[in-house]
Structures are given as C-alpha cells and as structure tokens.
Amino acid sequence: MKGQLLNALIKISAEINSNMELDTLLPDIVKITGDYLKVRNASIMLIDWDTLTINCYTGAAQNHNSLSVKQGIVGDVAGTGTEYIVNKSSSSGRGSKSFLALPLKAGSKILGVFNLTDKDEDYFNEDEVSIARYIASQCALAIERHNIYTKMRANENLQAIGLxxxxxxxxxxxxxxxxxxxxxxxxxxxxxxxxxxxxxxxxxxxxxxxxxxxxxxxxxxxxKLVLHKTKFSINELVNELKLYSEAFAKSPNIQIEFRIKSDDEIVADKNRLFRVFFNLLNNSADAVSDNGRIILSIKRTGKDISFLVADTGKGISKENISKLFQPFFTSGKIKGTGLGLAVVQDIIKAHSGTIRVRSKLGSYTCFLIRIPKDG
Ligand SMILES: Nc1ncnc2c1ncn2[C@@H]1O[C@H](COP(=O)(O)OP(=O)(O)O)[C@@H](O)[C@H]1O
Ligand SMILES: [Mg+2]
CATH class of the missing domain: 1.10.287 (Helix Hairpins)
Known part of the structure; x- marks a missing residue:
C-alpha cells in the first residue's frame, strides 16, 4: 500500500514539474489521485471572483458545475480555507462514505478546492490524508505558477501596447x-x-x-483607470447604444431587445460605460446566428443599477470561462483582439461594481453587471 502511494506521489511530482499547461495537468492529477486513493469521485474546483467552478473531475458527473463561494461545505472550504474531512468506516452503513475537501492555497490566497469523495471501501488513513494534503499543496503551487506565467505573457503584450x-x-x-x-x-x-x-x-x-x-x-x-464621473440618466446611455444597435445586429434577423425598467440617474463614467455595453453587445452579436436574440435589460436593485446582457448564442465552454477576462484571450473569431472583456472588467472594477457571467455551450450567455447608482 505504502509503495503504491509513493508511486502516485512520484508520478504526480514528475507531472507537475514537466507540465506547464493546467488544461492537461489538473485532470491528470485528479485521475492519478483518484485511482491511488481509491475514491470514486475526485475533482478540482477553482475560484474565479466569488464563484467556484469545476475545472476537472473523474467519476460521476458533479451535481454542481459551479457554486458561489460560501455555498455548502465545499464553498465554505473555499471561503475560509479550512479543510473538511469526514472519515467514516464502511461498517457505519450505506450512504456514509468518507470524503475530503481540501483548500488549494498559495500563501494566504485560496485558489480553489480539491475534493475526494466516495472513498470506495474504507476511511482515509493518516498517510492518505497527508498525501492528499501534499498533492493539494503541489496543485496550488502549479496553479499559482501558471497564473504568474500567464500574467507575465499578458504584461509583455501590455507593455508593447503601452508604447x-x-x-x-x-x-x-x-x-x-x-x-x-x-x-x-x-x-x-x-x-x-x-x-x-x-x-x-x-x-x-x-x-x-x-x-x-x-x-x-x-x-x-x-x-489605474481614472474615471470621469458625471450624473446622467440611464436613458441617455441607452439612447446612445440604440444608435448603434443596427450595426451590432449585423443581420436583420437578429434582434436586440432593450428592456429598460429604470430611468434612474446614475453617477458614473458615461463614455466608459458606453464602451462596456458596446463591447458586450458586440460579443453577443458575434456569438448569435440568424434569428438569435440579444437582450439588454436594466433595472434598479437597491442602491445599485443592474445590467443584464444576454444572448441565445453559441455559449462559452467551461475551460474558456476562466480565461474570459484575461487581456488577449480570444476564441473562435477571425478578427478578435481579446481586449474587450479585459477592459470591461477594469471599468466595472473601477466603478466598485461586480460582473458575473453565466453560460451554456451551444445555448446562451449572460453577463450580469451591478454598479452603485450614486458613484
Ligand atoms: N456573448 C458571448 N458568447 C460567446 N462567447 C463570448 C461572448 N462574449 C465573449 N465571448 C468569448 O470571449 C472571448 C473574449 O472576448 P473579448 O475580450 O471581447 O475579445 P474578442 O471579442 O476580441 O475576441 C471571445 O473571443 C469569445 O470567444
Ligand atoms: Mg469583443
């Protein structure tokens, strides 16, 4: 048994050292760990803003593709960084399987959660728990290394643009x-x-x-973005966008619906907000085929204004969701620059707002933005 676990560790360490690509590295780690620790389901979930999204898994399909940080046990591990270990022996009856949920931590930063659920016959012994912890720490290092590497590449490009x-x-x-x-x-x-x-x-x-x-x-x-905030009504912004709605739609069969349920005044950088929706509506127009629908819906939510840009387009794969806001990430377009969403995120953050995305491949995408009404 010990020899087998040692083998797994050696395999995983070699894999981590030789593979910079998370897309193939994490699934490999999950598989090897699942096999050696004899758990039926193993998965890695990564945090993106305040959402935890499944990056890879083995075994049965997961109940949740994504959950918000703090939701349930796994969300709690992601939110607090404390591990969750349930160890039950097989004699305690059906439905009482052992499981581990370990935080993926790089320094004090929590990057995600490593889940090992449904241990086949038995509970995790001490060695197995230690090994799982070790693998989780190695995974976190690999993810952090990958993030730094991606940032460096983007920075080089940004410096070129800086010129x-x-x-x-x-x-x-x-x-x-x-x-x-x-x-x-x-x-x-x-x-x-x-x-x-x-x-x-x-x-x-x-x-x-x-x-x-x-x-x-x-x-x-x-x-750092320096905003030029003024007070203006939502309708002013919408009217400006409407001027371009034909241009976004590209084909007469694509409709853009404006559902404006608020004529509140907002204190914000109007030109920059215009660019946010210009970019989002353009992306939606690129994603929908003929007869597709695009909706911009705006309403007041307490002290915030909520904006929803939704489309019935081709959707975004879960691998791509995590890269969406990185500068220069573009996919499936001949003339994409990958700058649109990066700047959208910067602008929303500069307004102390939030942006979330929900999408289903082949079905729909929606971006939900909230910004404080009074600046
Ligand atoms: N509404 C959407 N539907 C489907 N894919 C989208 C949508 N919005 C963005 N994307 C994906 O995100 C990528 C990045 O978008 P963006 O930063 O605006 O760069 P660009 O549009 O230049 O490619 C796009 O290339 C596309 O693959
Ligand atoms: Mg774009």
Missing amino acids: LKSSVAHDISNLLSIADVYLGLMEEEIDKNSNIYEYIKAVKSEMKRIGILATDMLDLSKD
Whole structure:
C-alpha cells in the first residue's frame, strides 16, 4: 500500500514539474489521485471572483458545475480555507462514505478546492490524508505558477501596447472625429433612400469600432483607470447604444431587445460605460446566428443599477470561462483582439461594481453587471 502511494506521489511530482499547461495537468492529477486513493469521485474546483467552478473531475458527473463561494461545505472550504474531512468506516452503513475537501492555497490566497469523495471501501488513513494534503499543496503551487506565467505573457503584450500610450490613441480619436464630421455632411446631402446612405452608416459604425478599440487599448495600458464621473440618466446611455444597435445586429434577423425598467440617474463614467455595453453587445452579436436574440435589460436593485446582457448564442465552454477576462484571450473569431472583456472588467472594477457571467455551450450567455447608482 505504502509503495503504491509513493508511486502516485512520484508520478504526480514528475507531472507537475514537466507540465506547464493546467488544461492537461489538473485532470491528470485528479485521475492519478483518484485511482491511488481509491475514491470514486475526485475533482478540482477553482475560484474565479466569488464563484467556484469545476475545472476537472473523474467519476460521476458533479451535481454542481459551479457554486458561489460560501455555498455548502465545499464553498465554505473555499471561503475560509479550512479543510473538511469526514472519515467514516464502511461498517457505519450505506450512504456514509468518507470524503475530503481540501483548500488549494498559495500563501494566504485560496485558489480553489480539491475534493475526494466516495472513498470506495474504507476511511482515509493518516498517510492518505497527508498525501492528499501534499498533492493539494503541489496543485496550488502549479496553479499559482501558471497564473504568474500567464500574467507575465499578458504584461509583455501590455507593455508593447503601452508604447502606443495616450498620444497615438488620442490622435486616432481626433482623426476619427474629423472624418465623422465629413461623413455627417455627406449623410445630410444624400438621398436617404439611396444605397450610399446605408454605406455611410456602415462606415460610421466601423469607425466607431476603431475609436473604441483605440480607447480600450489606452485604458488597458494604464495601471489605474481614472474615471470621469458625471450624473446622467440611464436613458441617455441607452439612447446612445440604440444608435448603434443596427450595426451590432449585423443581420436583420437578429434582434436586440432593450428592456429598460429604470430611468434612474446614475453617477458614473458615461463614455466608459458606453464602451462596456458596446463591447458586450458586440460579443453577443458575434456569438448569435440568424434569428438569435440579444437582450439588454436594466433595472434598479437597491442602491445599485443592474445590467443584464444576454444572448441565445453559441455559449462559452467551461475551460474558456476562466480565461474570459484575461487581456488577449480570444476564441473562435477571425478578427478578435481579446481586449474587450479585459477592459470591461477594469471599468466595472473601477466603478466598485461586480460582473458575473453565466453560460451554456451551444445555448446562451449572460453577463450580469451591478454598479452603485450614486458613484
Ligand atoms: N456573448 C458571448 N458568447 C460567446 N462567447 C463570448 C461572448 N462574449 C465573449 N465571448 C468569448 O470571449 C472571448 C473574449 O472576448 P473579448 O475580450 O471581447 O475579445 P474578442 O471579442 O476580441 O475576441 C471571445 O473571443 C469569445 O470567444
Ligand atoms: Mg469583443
């Protein structure tokens, strides 16, 4: 028995040292641990903001793909960082299986939970518990190492963008506004029923996209966003978005529904919030096929304003959910930059707000944002 466990440890250590890719490393660890400690279900759940999401598992499908931190025993382990060990011998009857839920900790930071449930015949002996703890600590190190590595790569890119700094982004914005004035003049002179009128509108919306991209890059190159807050009504923001809703929708069969249940005033950075929804609605438009639906719903929730952007598009896989807000993460697009959601998250955080995402592959995606109404 001891020899077997030692083998498992050696295998896991070798795997951790040779594999930088979490996507393959964690499932391997879970499998080896599950096999050697003879548990029917083993899983690793990782924390993303305040949600715990299954990263990988062996054995039966899990009841929960994701739960919020503090929800249930596993959520409690994630929230408090204390381990949970239930050890019962097989003689105590059916339904009383032993299980371990160990926090994945890097220093004082809790990254997730390592679950070993349904031990086959018996309870975990002391050696097995120690080994599980050791594996959990190695996993945490591997995850932290991976996070640092990913951040470093993103930082290198961000530094390159930093070279653009404000001057270039401002120049781009100024040149675009001049071109926009000329387009406006053309629009006025042209017959509203002619094709050219439609083309001008299309050029204007593509120019808006360039402007948004330039300001997104500028924001991402900053260490800290300085907001320019003013008081404005929700409707002002919505009306501005509506001007572009045809451009988002791309095909006439795609509808964008605006369900605005609040005309409250909000104290926020209006241009930046516009860019948040511009980016989210664009992503939704990219994700839905013909006849797809996109909804922007806004309501008051206590002292906050809640915004929901939902679409019946292709959805996001659970592997990709955890990478969504990383700068430069893009998937399934020919011309994606991967900057949109990174900047969306920065803007919401700068407003002391929260952003959550729920998605089902092949079915839907929704982003739920809350920001304080009074700034
Ligand atoms: N509503 C959505 N439906 C499906 N996938 C989405 C949605 N929003 C974002 N994504 C995924 O997240 C990735 C990152 O989005 P983003 O940061 O805006 O970068 P980009 O749009 O340039 O790729 C997208 O490439 C896409 O794969
Ligand atoms: Mg995008």
